[in-house]
Amino acid sequence: MTIDLNAISAIDMHAHVHIDGSGRTASPPQLTAAMAAYFGSSEPPRTVEQTAQYYRERGMAAVVFTIDATTNLGHAPNSIDDLVAGAHRNADVLIPFGSVDPLQGEAAVEEAQRQVTELGVRGFKFHPSVQGFDPSAEEFTPLWSAIEQLQVPILVHTGQTGAGAGTPGGWGFRLSLSNPMLLDDVAARHPDLQIIMAHPSVPWQDEAISIATHKLNTWIDLSGWSPKYFSPALVRAARTYLKHKMLFGTDLPALTPDRWLRDFDGLEFPDEVRAMILKDNAARLLGLSS
Ligand SMILES: [Zn+2]
Numbered sequence: 001m002t003i004d005l006n007a008i009s010a011i012d013m014h015a016h017v018h019i020d021g022s023g024r025t026a027s028p029p030q031l032t033a034a035m036a037a038y039f040g041s042s043e044p045p046r047t048v049e050q051t052a053q054y055y056r057e058r059g060m061a062a063v064v065f066t067i068d069a070t071t072n073l074g075h076a077p078n079s080i081d082d083l084v085a086g087a088h089r090n091a092d093v094l095i096p097f098g099s100v101d102p103l104q105g106e107a108a109v110e111e112a113q114r115q116v117t118e119l120g121v122r123g124f125k126f127h128p129s130v131q132g133f134d135p136s137a138e139e140f141t142p143l144w145s146a147i148e149q150l151q152v153p154i155l156v157h158t159g160q161t162g163a164g165a166g167t168p169g170g171w172g173f174r175l176s177l178s179n180p181m182l183l184d185d186v187a188a189r190h191p192d193l194q195i196i197m198a199h200p201s202v203p204w205q206d207e208a209i210s211i212a213t214h215k216l217n218t219w220i221d222l223s224g225w226s227p228k229y230f231s232p233a234l235v236r237a238a239r240t241y242l243k244h245k246m247l248f249g250t251d252l253p254a255l256t257p258d259r260w261l262r263d264f265d266g267l268e269f270p271d272e273v274r275a276m277i278l279k280d281n282a283a284r285l286l287g288l289s290s
Pocket residue numbers: 014016157198251
């Protein structure tokens with residue numbers, strides 16, 4: 001079983017699976033509660049099986065993942081092995097990305113290799129603010145080189161984050177680590193590594209657009225913000241000169257595909273560009289073919 005591109009209307013590039021079958025969550029309980037309060041979200045955390053059903057009902061596919069920030073959070077995430085196995089059981093709608101904790105050094109490199117070769121993940125999710133690392137720092141070059149050789153993309157959080165928002169010190173998370181300019185350094189040193197800058201990079205939207213314009217191996221996912229709040233510069237780039245590099249994404253459970261698509265329709269993109277952003281660009285990036 002694999003994704004039938006003709007059977008789906010869209011590929012959500014950014015869906016979190018925050019909980020596993022044993023009830024273990026991506027973040028420690030207090031942080032999870034703070035995030036739910038910030039987002040005012042009534043979306044329940046979904047297991048990988050529930051996530052598959054959710055997308056199948058909508059005739060969509062989704063890239064699913066959790067985040068391993070064990071060192072910075074002092075908390076191990078929900079099981080990545082379970083998440084990936086669940087995605088394989090639902091391969092008509094789910095595409096699994098892995099995650100490693102960059103602060104674990106050589107062990108992170110080996111774990112990235114294991115997740116691709118043994119588990120079959122199709123890319124990796126990173127969140128520099130939550131994982132507490134500077135992607136441009138020299139010490140992470142071996143990790144980026146390994147993933148470049150594995151020939152899978154990385155999806156990296158950029159900009160402001162809901163994680164820790166509204167708490168004293170923002171839970172200790174540093175927004176500066178999610179400046180997309182740090183990824184420009186990575187893209188320059190690793191030209192064969194495909195880098196997806198996740199979200200509209202608030203407050204560094206112009207930086208992200210410049211990077212995506214300059215570096216062939218960079219992309220932008222439009223997740224985490226309703227299209228209603230996209231800056232005019234982002235809408236212009238997505239409609240015209242960067243239309244081949246823009247990717248639909250929601251950041252489920254923070255934002256639902258129903259809401260995102262309704263608000264995106266309000267921007268009245270041409271059908272051809274809409275199709276590229278919702279599905280065709282992701283299919284090309286992920287190597288899916290019809
Ligand atoms: Zn995310």
